[in-house]
Amino acid sequence: MKKEIIVPKAGLTMTEATVGLWLVSEGDPVEKDQVVLELATDKITVEVTAPYDGIMVSILHQEGETVATGECLAIMETEAAEAERSSASQAASGAAGEGKKYDVAVIGAGPGGYVAAIRAAQLGGKVALIEQRDLGGTCLNTGCIPTKTLLRASEFVKMPKTAAEYGVFFEKPRVDYSRLIDYKDQVVRKLQNGVAGLLHKNKIELLKGLGRVVDPHTIEVRTEDRESHRIEANHIIVASGSQPHMPEIPGLKQAGPMTSTEALAGKERPRSVAIIGAGAIGCEFAGIYAPLGTEVTLIESADQILPGTDRDLARVLAESLHQEQVRILTSATVTRIDIHGGRKVVHVETAQGAQAIEVDAILAATGRRPDLEQMRELGVRLEGGKIAVDDQMRTSIPSIYAVGDVTGIEFLAHVASAQGVVAAEAAMGRPSRMDYRTVTRCIYTSPEIASVGLNERQAKEQGRDYQIGKYAFEANGRAMTYGETAGFVKVLRDTRYGEILGIHIIGPNASELIGEAMMAVHLEATAEEFALAIHPHPTLSEVLVEAILASMGRGIHS
Structure with a gap:
């Protein structure tokens, strides 16, 4: 039986749309509710889904064409869909054989x-x-995109506190964790x-x-x-x-630890969690769980969270996590894990002595292999x-x-x-080469962290003579209007040639601001050249300029 796929009416004012990207071709098997086409209007992108299981017989409108609401876009064949789908699968298997x-x-x-x-x-x-x-x-599936979605939810939970300072009041947020997932x-x-x-x-x-x-x-x-x-x-x-790398800790396997994969799939939020490893993954999950109401203990064997990251940045993030009631243990080693009454007991050796931490869940965030x-x-x-x-x-x-x-x-x-x-x-015979000098590193905590180029340790190891310029977001007008003033920009400038060696940011929208910093390092710009570029006011990007000027002893607002 043949069935039509028509242009849906997505909104009261929609009368027409432009055919965007077809995600299937004629002859392809499709499943009910599968997205087959994207339509573009002047306001939104509309996803068109298949109303039935079947085969896409005929596509009537091509990409770029204008179509009216209710107009037929394509024809499907729904009779004997399973047989046709099986035949198509066998043909594809043979073709790829x-x-x-x-x-x-x-x-x-x-x-x-x-x-x-x-x-x-x-x-x-x-x-x-x-x-x-x-x-x-x-x-896409168990890393960058899912964690950023959950981090966005944690930002919403914290928003009423900030809004209250503006005289705008909300009731205490209620989190439906299953709906968030x-x-x-x-x-x-x-x-x-x-x-x-x-x-x-x-x-x-x-x-x-x-x-x-x-x-x-x-x-x-x-x-x-x-x-x-x-x-x-x-x-x-x-x-x-x-x-995910699973550390060799006695009792860990028996305790049924989560990795980031399981943590992002579960429909229930743990009441308490011990996160082993305070690198980017561990700190981001601490920033997800704590605002949503989970009691979090963050355990790191190094002497700071985010090992390898600029110490000044790590220190600011630690202070922010403390404000979210995250318990942080650095220079700490997990020696074993026991199970008592269905709960996990994490035994940790610290500089202050041995500790036993009882939690509902354990998240192993010790990197990947x-x-x-x-x-x-x-x-x-x-x-x-x-x-x-x-x-x-x-x-x-x-x-x-x-x-x-x-x-x-x-x-x-x-x-x-x-x-x-x-x-x-x-x-394909068009060779290019990798250049890792301007790899940007972003950590989507609150506040965000982003870096590009050399840090102080690397500059010293390379024997570079450098000067530092810093400027805090608390002195920036746009940051004040946001109500997000924690953090700063730190610049390393080569004293001989004035070249920008590295830029490190902790603060609002750091992952977006780092794009401009990345281009400066990539193009081997000097601090003088960067300072000559007139930045708009009021913007967060002005913090970059002020830090650059400070590295030359020319700070205007510092």
Whole structure:
């Protein structure tokens, strides 16, 4: 039976829309409620979903066309959908089976893998992308995007306190944690659909299954039903990611600890939690849980939270977490974990002596480790538990590249994407090279932290003679209007040439402000050149200018 998909009326004033991105093609099987098209109006983007299970028979309007509400967009066939879907699946399996050859095959559809696939396709390559799980990898599904969604909720909870200072009063917020997780899942699904649309637009063949490199030009793809087939490729890009690292602590495994994956999936918020590890992941989860009402203990073996981060920044964040009633233990070692009456008892050695902390849940936030098993079998050269690559992301086997977490260079989504572009360009004969000098590092706590370039320790190790300039947000007019004045900008300026060596920010919108700082470091701008650029007033970006001026002894407002 044929069914129409029509232009929905999304709002009282909507009369027409522009056809945006089709996420399916004619002949594709679709499921009920699957997003098949994005429509654009002058105000919003409308997602059009399939009203039934079936096959997309005919698409009547192409991207860029204007359509009226109620107009037919496409025709579906719903009769014998299961049979047709099975037939289509078998055809796809055969098409991707033994003997099919690609210019580039990518294993892993995270921010490194799917970007590599798109760039290779842009350069004219025939590309296959192999993914066992959901599109988007750790970042989209169990990392960057979910945590930022939950952090946004924690900001809402804190908002009434700030608003009261303006004379605006709200009742105490009530948190429906299950609904928050549902909203997080909606955000993730929408972005997954966006990735799927990009792959379709660039004619990339998506193969669902576990990819394993058999030899320098062959990948075995094993599907969920344990069937397998092989494909061949001139070049292979491995972007298989990483796994959470679980520390070897007596009793930890028996206590059933969460990693970030489980913490982001659970529909119930723990009443109390011990977070082992106060790096970026641990501090962000402390910033999620504490405002929502969870009793949080943050445990770190180093002598500060955020080890490796500028000490001044870490100190300000620690003060902020203390205000959220987070208990912080540094220079602390977890010796063992016991279970009593269903609750976990975490035994910790500190400078002040032994402590026993009783909690409902434990979150292990001790970093991630590259997923290297298949690379060991293949004989790719490894260094220190990571795949060794050159500046074009090529491994010791010339036809195989590696990008993202498997390289162990930086566990950051934006670095993985940059590596993916470089690897794809090298594979397609348009070589570029990685430059890590301007990798930005953002931590989405409250206040946010962002850094680029050298910190003081690195500058000293390189023998650089530098001067420091600092300026606090509490002296910035826009920060005062926001009611968010904690933090500062810290600049390292080379005293010989005036070059900006590094910029470190803790404060409101730090993750956005760092973009300008990144360009300054990337272009090797001098403090003098930066200061000549006239910044708008009132803005938070003026704090950057004042810190730059302070590094030259020319601060206007300090």
